[in-house]
Amino acid sequence: LxxxxxxxxxxxxxxxxxxxxxxxxxxxxxxxxxxxxxxxxxxxxxxxxxxxxxxxxxxxxxxxxxxxxxxxxxxxxxxxxxxxxxxxxxxxxxxxxxxDVLTDATADLTVLLTLAAARKMKQGIRAAENGEWREWRPNWLCGYQFAGKTLGMVGMGRIGQAVANRLRAFGVNRVLYWGRSEKPELKGQAEFASMDQLLKESDYVVACCALTPETKELFDYEAFKKMKDTAIFANSARGAVVKQEDLVRALQENLIAGAGLDVTTPEPLPTDHPLFKLDNCVILPHIGSATxxxxxxxxxxxxxxxxxxxxxxxxxxxxxx
Ligand code: GLV
Ligand code: GLV
Missing domain, CATH: 3.40.50.720 (NAD(P)-binding Rossmann-like Domain)
Structure with missing residues (x-):
């Protein structure tokens, strides 16, 4: 049989x-x-x-x-x-x-989210389509670049390392990471940091960690408050690593500059969710590995x-x- x-x-x-x-x-x-x-x-x-x-x-x-x-x-x-x-x-x-086989695809998408949030892509597309696009303006839709910045990776597994490699090529000159353990093989390329140091010193904070009891709701109001008000947060891990109502508040209060999310709680995120109403939040429908x-x-x-x-x-x- x-x-x-x-x-x-x-x-x-x-x-x-x-x-x-x-x-x-x-x-x-x-x-x-x-x-x-x-x-x-x-x-x-x-x-x-x-x-x-x-x-x-x-x-x-x-x-x-x-x-x-x-x-x-x-x-x-x-x-x-x-x-x-x-x-x-x-x-x-x-x-x-x-x-392994989805590492490149997911790292690419994580860069996309980070860049989209940093360069105000959501407002930009909307403006171009809505007729808000007038002449070239010196002070319009200005975001942040990667060159010379510090990246903070929360989760430095295969995907986290692939994201860091990509962003180094974009000019990021310092990489901090937090995870279960320090990785000796990353010596000279990235610094193992406490969560506190990573949040305070990073310009880009990117979550690529597994969802575990240690990472559940790791990103709460206190965490966002520690981040720079110019910081960009990206999450391609799991929605539950973020305490989502705290992220809404952090974005509304401009505690951070923007967020890019491929994962939310719940999935799908209801279309009337406050995160969709925020100009500084870019959301994709869990397509990290979708190549x-x-x-x-x-x-x-x-x-x-x-x-x-x-x-x-x-x-x-x-x-x-
Ligand atoms: C999983 O998160 C990985 O790093 O491959
Ligand atoms: C997607 O989220 C995956 O775990 O492969």
Whole structure:
């Protein structure tokens, strides 16, 4: 009997074609929407593999609904805060994810957000389209440049380092970082700092960290108050690293100059949310890894993770947890 695998989404084109060729019994949600919870809870029964995305809640209830056959869960993301690892561990379930292959895409988008906020791109586009664009004006829509500035990276993993490398090429001449641990390999390129020092001294504060108990709501009113009033904040990590009502207040009170967000709480952010009304806040709909290149390989890795997991072999990208 072919093992049953549940996939909660349709994959990018080439990966999807390859998924269909596998010799397991594929139960796939065919629509371009989240798989309804009750459908997932019933389809997962007896499954040996689960291919999911970050909008799926892979909690105790779901993992236990699968029954004892579930061997492998792979998420098409680098983040895995939506998976209950304690329950997965208890049930000997391997967990796969898709690091590395989305680092460039996500770092590019993080630079875009930072630059968009620093150069008032939202007001600029609106002005150009609205007829507010008159003659060239010396004092109009002036933002901030990167050259000669200090970057503060909160989270200096693969993505954080890729962002720092990009911004060094833009002329940033000092990089501070805060994270779980100091990285000796970054000596001479970046300085390990306390959160306090990073907030006070950085012109750009960029969050690229995993969501953990230590980083949850790390950016609250006190944190924004410590930042320079000319500082730009960008977040391509998870919405929950920010205490969002405090960010609204900080932007309204001009405690910081602007923000660029690819992640919010909740997602999607309701269109009437106060953050959308702020000129100095640029918001994108969680598209950090959204390049054709990255998404195809992410799909491919998920298929490899599933096929290895079904055979009780080490996964192509296995989370050590
Ligand atoms: C996206 O947020 C990811 O974790 O890959
Ligand atoms: C994850 O955040 C990474 O740095 O790859």
């Amino acid at each position: 072919a093992p049953k695998v549940v996939a909660t989404r349709v994959l990018p084109q080439h990966a999807q074609a390859r998924l269909k060729e596998q010799d397991f019994e594929l139960v796939q949600w065919p629509e371009d929407s989240l798989m309804p919870r009750d459908k997932l809870l019933s389809d997962i029964k007896g499954a040996e593999g689960l291919l999911c995305v970050l909008g799926d809640k892979i909690d105790k209830e779901l993992l236990e609904a699968a029954g004892p056959n579930l061997k492998v869960v792979t998420t098409m993301s680098v983040g895995y805060d939506h998976i209950d690892l304690a329950t997965a561990k208890k049930n000997n379930i391997k967990v796969g994810y898709t690091p 054709i290149e990255a998404r195809e390989v992410m799909g491919d890795i998920c298929i490899d993770n599933i096929t290895s997991g079904l055979k009780n072999e080490k996964l192509r990208c296995e989370l050590n947890y």
